[in-house]
Each structure stands twice: as C-alpha cells, then as structure tokens.
Amino acid sequence: MSNPISSAMEFKNYKVFKYTYAGRPLVIETGKLAGLANGSVLCRYGETVVLCCATASEKPRDGIDFLPLSVDFEERMYAAGKIPGGYLKREGKPSEKAVLTSRVIDRPIRPLFPKDLRNDVALTLTVMSVDPDCSPEITAMIGASIALSISDIPWNGPIGGAFMGLVDGEIILNPTAEQQKKSDLQLTVAASMKKVVMIEAGANQVDDETMYNAIMKAHEEIKDLLGFINGIVDEIGKPKFAYPSCELDHDMFDEIFAFCEKDVMDALDTDDKNIRDAKMVPVKDAILENFTEKYPDLPGMMEELVYKIQKKIVRRWLLVDKKRVDGRRMDQIRPLGSEVGILPRTHGSGLFTRGQTQVLTIATLGTLSEAQMLDGIDSETSKRYMHHYNMPGFSTGEAKPTRSPGRREIGHGALAERSLVPVLPSEEEFPYAIRLVSDVVSSNGSTSQGSVCGSTLALMDAGVPIKAPVAGISCGLITAEDGSWDTMLDIQGLEDFYGDMDFKVAGTHAGITSIQMDLKIDGLTPEIIHKALEMTHIGRDYIIDEVLLKAIPAPRAEVSKYAPKMTTMKIDPDKIREVIGKGGAVIQKIVADTGAKIDIDDDGTIRIAAINAEQANAAKACIDAIVFEPEVGAIYTGTVTGIKEFGCFVEYAPGKEGMVHISKIAPRRIEKVEDVLKLGDVVKVKYIGLDKKGRMDFSIKDALEG
Numbered sequence: 001m002s003n004p005i006s007s008a009m010e011f012k013n014y015k016v017f018k019y020t021y022a023g024r025p026l027v028i029e030t031g032k033l034a035g036l037a038n039g040s041v042l043c044r045y046g047e048t049v050v051l052c053c054a055t056a057s058e059k060p061r062d063g064i065d066f067l068p069l070s071v072d073f074e075e076r077m078y079a080a081g082k083i084p085g086g087y088l089k090r091e092g093k094p095s096e097k098a099v100l101t102s103r104v105i106d107r108p109i110r111p112l113f114p115k116d117l118r119n120d121v122a123l124t125l126t127v128m129s130v131d132p133d134c135s136p137e138i139t140a141m142i143g144a145s146i147a148l149s150i151s152d153i154p155w156n157g158p159i160g161g162a163f164m165g166l167v168d169g170e171i172i173l174n175p176t177a178e179q180q181k182k183s184d185l186q187l188t189v190a191a192s193m194k195k196v197v198m199i200e201a202g203a204n205q206v207d208d209e210t211m212y213n214a215i216m217k218a219h220e221e222i223k224d225l226l227g228f229i230n231g232i233v234d235e236i237g238k239p240k241f242a243y244p245s246c247e248l249d250h251d252m253f254d255e256i257f258a259f260c261e262k263d264v265m266d267a268l269d270t271d272d273k274n275i276r277d278a279k280m281v282p283v284k285d286a287i288l289e290n291f292t293e294k295y296p297d298l299p300g301m302m303e304e305l306v307y308k309i310q311k312k313i314v315r316r317w318l319l320v321d322k323k324r325v326d327g328r329r330m331d332q333i334r335p336l337g338s339e340v341g342i343l344p345r346t347h348g349s350g351l352f353t354r355g356q357t358q359v360l361t362i363a364t365l366g367t368l369s370e371a372q373m374l375d376g377i378d379s380e381t382s383k384r385y386m387h388h389y390n391m392p393g394f395s396t397g398e399a400k401p402t403r404s405p406g407r408r409e410i411g412h413g414a415l416a417e418r419s420l421v422p423v424l425p426s427e428e429e430f431p432y433a434i435r436l437v438s439d440v441v442s443s444n445g446s447t448s449q450g451s452v453c454g455s456t457l458a459l460m461d462a463g464v465p466i467k468a469p470v471a472g473i474s475c476g477l478i479t480a481e482d483g484s485w486d487t488m489l490d491i492q493g494l495e496d497f498y499g500d501m502d503f504k505v506a507g508t509h510a511g512i513t514s515i516q517m518d519l520k521i522d523g524l525t526p527e528i529i530h531k532a533l534e535m536t537h538i539g540r541d542y543i544i545d546e547v548l549l550k551a552i553p554a555p556r557a558e559v560s561k562y563a564p565k566m567t568t569m570k571i572d573p574d575k576i577r578e579v580i581g582k583g584g585a586v587i588q589k590i591v592a593d594t595g596a597k598i599d600i601d602d603d604g605t606i607r608i609a610a611i612n613a614e615q616a617n618a619a620k621a622c623i624d625a626i627v628f629e630p631e632v633g634a635i636y637t638g639t640v641t642g643i644k645e646f647g648c649f650v651e652y653a654p655g656k657e658g659m660v661h662i663s664k665i666a667p668r669r670i671e672k673v674e675d676v677l678k679l680g681d682v683v684k685v686k687y688i689g690l691d692k693k694g695r696m697d698f699s700i701k702d703a704l705e706g
Contacts, residue, residue, distance in 0.1 A: 026044070039238070051124075052123070056152075069106070071109065075097075119153075145160065162188070188200040211515070248301060256291055257312065268313060271356075314494055339457075350457020357444050365434060385421060387436045392440070416436070418514045423469075430465060431566045445474075471547075474503060475501070476489075500521045504518075509544060628654075630653075636685055648677055659698065
C-alpha cells in the first residue's frame with residue numbers, strides 16, 4: 001500500500017492589509033483562519049493579536065422582538081504567558097474586565113444593525129497575544145467591526161475605536177503602558193465617519209472642555225482609520241444576505257393606535273410607575289378583546305405593539321410639546337433625598353433617592369490583605385477598592401428569583417467604582433481595603449448614577465477621607481427625522497426606553513471622573529456631546545451642594561467603632577525575619593497575645609489591624625521592642641536583669657539587654673556590683689556604642705552625669 005501524499009496547504013483567499021495607527025503597525029489578515037464564519041479576521045496591533053469572528057444563523061429566531069446579538073471577549077491566559085490559577089488550571093467564567101470589554105464593544109455595534117433583524121448574531125473575539133503597549137480591547141473592537149463589515153451579515157458599519165490618554169496635559173492616542181500609569185484619562189471612543197457612537201471614560205477630575213477635546217480628537221483619528229477599513233470592505237466585502245422583516249404590520253399598528261391613543265396618553269401622564277402600569281392593564285385587555293379576532297397573532301405581538309405605541313406618544317410629547325411624562329422641564333431633576341447612617345452595625349451606609357429610584361449603598365472596611373486578587377491577561381494583580389451592584393426583581397415590581405449578577409450588574413458596579421477611584425485616599429493615607437455594595441431597592445431610571453451618589457454618602461459615613469464628593473447624573477436625547485433634537489436632564493425609565501440616548505456623567509465640582517454613553521441611534525454630533533456635558537455638569541453640581549453635603553458635610557473624623565483600627569509602621573527590611581521568627585513563631589505569638597491582624601510587606605511596611613486602638617497599639621509595641629535599636633548618646637530607663645563580677649546586664653527595651661561594665665556603674669570606684677545594685681532595680685543608662693567585641697555598651701555613671 002502506498003503512503004498517502006499531502007500537498008502544501010494553499011489559502012487562495014488569504015489577504016493582508018496594513019495600516020499605521022498611533023505609530024504602531026495594525027495588520028489585518030483574512031482568508032486563513034475560521035473560514036466557516038460569516039466573517040473573520042486576525043487583527044494584529046503591535047504584538048497584540050485578536051481573532052475576530054462574526055457568525056449569523058440562517059433563519060430568524062421565532063417569538064422574539066429584539067436582535068439576539070451576543071458579543072464575547074475571550075481572554076486566553078496563554079496570551080500573556082500565564083497559566084490560569086485555581087485547581088482546574090483552565091479558563092473559567094469571563095473575568096470582570098472581559099465582561100466590561102464585551103459591553104464596550106456591544107454598545108457601539110448594536111444600534112447599527114437593522115431594527116427588524118431577528119437572526120442570531122454572535123461575535124467572538126479571542127485574545128491570543130497581548131502587547132502591553134497595544135490595547136487588546138481596541139484591537140478587538142476594530143477587528144469586530146472589520147469582521148462584520150466584510151461578512152454577509154446586514155450591518156450599517158463600519159466603526160472604529162480609539163483609546164485616549166491625558167499625560168502632562170497632552171491628549172495622546174492609544175498611550176503605551178508606561179504612559180497609562182501617568183495618565184489622568186482613560187477614554188474609549190467608537191465612531192462612524194460622521195458621528196460618535198460610544199463613549200466610555202474614567203478620569204482624574206478632568207474638566208469638561210478637555211474631555212470634549214479628547215473625544216473630538218479621537219473622532220478625527222478614527223476617521224482616518226475608517227478610510228483604511230472601507231478599503232478592505234471594497235476589496236473583499238460580501239453582499240449582505242436578505243432576511244424576512246419582522247416589523248409589525250403598519251396597517252394593524254395604525255388601526256390599534258387610533259383605537260387606544262387617548263387611553264394610553266392618560267395612563268402615561270403620571271410620575272408614578274405603579275399608577276402607570278395599573279392604568280395600562282385595562283388598555284391591553286381592550287386591545288386583545290377588540291382585535292384578536294381580526295389579527296389572530298396579536299397576543300404574541302402585544303409586548304412589541306404596546307412598546308411602540310408608548311414610544312410614539314412619549315417621543316411626540318418630548319419633540320413637539322416639550323412635555324415630559326412626569327411634567328418636569330427638560331432641565332429639571334426629579335425630587336431628591338439622601339440619608340446616612342441607615343444601618344447601625346455596618347461601617348458606613350448611605351441612601352440616595354431620585355424620584356422613584358432608590359439606592360442603598362453600604363461601605364465595609366477591611367485590611368489590605370482582603371484586597372481582591374486578579375487573574376487576567378494584563379499586569380493588574382489586585383485592587384483594594386471594590387464596588388458591587390445588585391438590582392433584585394422587587395426593585396421594578398417584578399416577581400422573579402434572584403440570580404448571580406449578570407453583565408448589566410457587573411457593568412453598573414464597575415461604572416460606580418470607576419467614578420469614585422480618583423477621590424479615594426492612598427494606601428499610605430488610609431490603609432484599608434474598601435468594599436461598597438449598592439443595592440437598588442426601587443428603580444425608575446438611572447440606578448447606576450444613583451449608586452455613585454449613594455457611594456459618596458456611604459464613604460463619608462464610614463470615615464473615608466475622600467478628596468471631594470462625587471455625584472452622577474444622566475442626560476437623555478430625543479431626535480427627529482428632520483435632524484432636530486433636544487436633550488433632557490435626569491431621565492426616568494420611559495425616557496430611557498423610548499429615547500435615543502443615556503449619557504451618564506459622574507464627577508466632582510472640579511471635573512469628570514467617569515462617562516458612559518448608551519445609544520440607540522447611529523451616533524452623536526459634536527453639538528449634542530457638548531450640550532450633554534454642559535447639562536450634566538450643572539446637574540451634578542446641584543446634587544453635591546443641595547443634597548449630598550446637606551446629609552453629611554464632610555467625612556466623619558473617625559471610622560466606625562465596628563471597623564478595624566489600622567496602624568501603619570515601617571521597619572528595616574533586614575528586621576523582618578526577627579519579627580516573623582522561626583516558622584512564624586514570633587508573629588503568631590504577637591497575634592495570639594494582642595488579637596491584632598498583621599500584614600508585612602517586603603519593603604518593611606507593617607500594617608496592623610485590630611478591633612480597637614488598644615490592641616493595635618499593643619501589637620505595635622511588641623514589634624517596636626523587637627526591632628528597637630538604641631541611639632548613641634541617648635538615655636534609656638532599664639531594669640537590672642543580671643549581675644556578674646565584671647558588671648551587670650540591663651534590659652533597656654522589652655527583650656533587649658545591654659551590658660554595663662563595673663567601672664561605669666557609679667561615679668566612684670566600687671569593689672562589687674552588689675554594693676550598689678540588686679536584681680530588679682530600675683536605672684537610667686546611656687548608650688555609648690559598641691565595644692571592641694561588637695557588644696552594646698551602656699553606662700549608668702554617664703547617665704547620672706547627663
């Protein structure tokens with residue numbers, strides 16, 4: 001039997017496209033990997049490599065009224081030359097950072113799909129190699145855009161992405177890892193050729209004008225990138241496939257809208273969500289009773305139908321009548337309230353209320369050893385400040401079981417966390433790990449920004465010396481087909497559902513600390529962005545002065561009596577071994593005797609945590625005694641612990657002894673030590689230095705003269 005013969009593999013459709021982005025090579029390879037996906041590219045930026053694949057189902061999914069799009073940013077630990085931690089030694093559920101990146105890429109991509117597309121669409125973005133100077137998140141966003149654009153999946157892209165930094169006052173495109181350490185801004189922008197479609201930012205109190213300029217500069221850079229992407233699409237892009245439209249029948253919609261318009265307007269015209277929901281029940285029943293016979297499929301379309309009826313009315317009110325559902329002006333905030341110290345045994349708590357949205361945030365302080373350990377593809381290995389967000393079903397009046405946090409909950413927690421990081425004290429100033437939990441107890445819009453406000457209250461109530469209070473507020477948008485638009489401050493649920501934008505901004509009086517923009521249209525013009533920044537600045541200033549600082553004007557002077565008491569000290573690193581002792585015996589005894597918890601860093605920094613100050617001080621005194629070194633010429637009080645013919649031994653510090661020669665005990669000559677001293681005598685001794693044999697030499701005589 002002859003041996004099988006294989007020929008060298010040829011990739012007939014293999015193409016390579018090259019571009020220089022922020023001075024680094026961006027290389028797009030197609031036609032070699034993942035050939036069964038609708039569209040795929042291997043996106044290389046520097047030495048960062050991400051495989052980006054777009055796939056769609058052949059048929060629409062039945063029984064849904066939304067686009068079933070999934071975006072998954074897959075971190076492979078081998079990309080950073082790491083083996084996963086834990087018992088299984090393989091990647092498990094996505095890291096928090098992977099979830100956040102998936103959301104950042106989903107948000108600009110989703111609005112550009114046709115509104116009536118119901119085919120499943122999956123974007124899988126696998127990070128295979130990481131260059132610290134070339135963001136895998138931006139690489140994945142660019143690769144996802146190209147994969148969709150060259151595929152046959154209907155999509156109105158492409159978009160491009162840019163990551164902007166602010167180093168020494170200079171706005172920088174795609175900063176390197178070293179530049180990011182010094183940057184006051186971490187801004188991600190996605191945009192089409194004409195408009196900005198997504199903004200995500202964390203900032204160190206950056207002023208509005210600088211933020212606006214950074215967004216505009218990002219857009220200019222993205223326009224050039226899009227020219228490169230469009231060239232790829234022109235060369236290898238596939239024709240888009242046809243799909244059955246899932247839009248509602250226009251004649252049916254118009255007929256039912258005319259039937260129920262006045263009743264729906266009456267139901268919507270209230271600031272109370274419970275009243276609105278109750279009034280809509282008979283309206284829905286009437287629609288089904290009068291139209292099911294004519295339109296047999298109506299029951300399965302009711303949710304989408306009612307959504308579109310309400311949307312048409314709310315948008316008409318906002319655009320034409322300048323009327324908001326709850327009767328507010330376009331620049332008016334809902335009634336506000338704040339309280340602190342709600343829970344007696346927690347370390348800090350704050351309740352923030354905005355209309356029917358209520359967020360209760362609880363602060364817990366712990367030792368730095370309780371900081372969260374991170375296992376990911378970047379260089380960050382731990383964080384001392386954690387923020388978690390929960391939104392149970394009862395907050396919206398829904399009867400549903402509580403589950404583990406989803407992507408939305410993780411995203412909102414991270415947004416609130418990012419908002420407060422710039423005002424937190426350093427570890428040296430405040431040596432605690434900090435965990436905040438925001439529990440949404442009632443929701444009618446903008447709970448993430450309610451979490452920001454509740455966090456400021458909880459931190460101040462816990463005695464965390466924050467640099468400045470932070471408030472968050474959202475700005476909405478309504479647009480018309482003729483290009484006209486208007487913005488509204490502090491959007492509630494209906495304005496979020498039926499409007500075009502949720503532009504969330506958090507910050508202090510001095511500047512912005514975070515931005516997150518959710519969009520339902522194809523992008524924002526510079527004028528809209530500028531107006532949103534201006535409007536939210538006015539809103540957050542009002543909340544800080546009139547609400548937050550009225551509840552608690554400054555952080556409490558001391559942490560709660562239930563919080564651990566922290567003491568920090570520094571020792572010579574060479575003394576660490578003495579403090580720990582053989583097999584940890586010394587430090588274990590200190591912990592057992594005092595009840596304190598002790599953490600030691602390699603640089604000699606020691607952090608002591610205890611239930612009360614007495615325990616912390618006792619532990620510190622034990623360590624001081626171990627590492628104590630006398631100073632030449634200094635006088636100490638000691639106890640005589642041993643008497644010899646040649647002199648005596650004196651314990652000048654706990655566990656530390658030195659020798660006094662018989663000639664230095666008294667100002668006159670003595671024959672025997674016992675003529676002057678006995679065991680247990682308390683004496684003053686002066687440290688002279690080391691003798692010829694390297695032993696510590698003390699003098700009682702010189703101490704008396706001193």
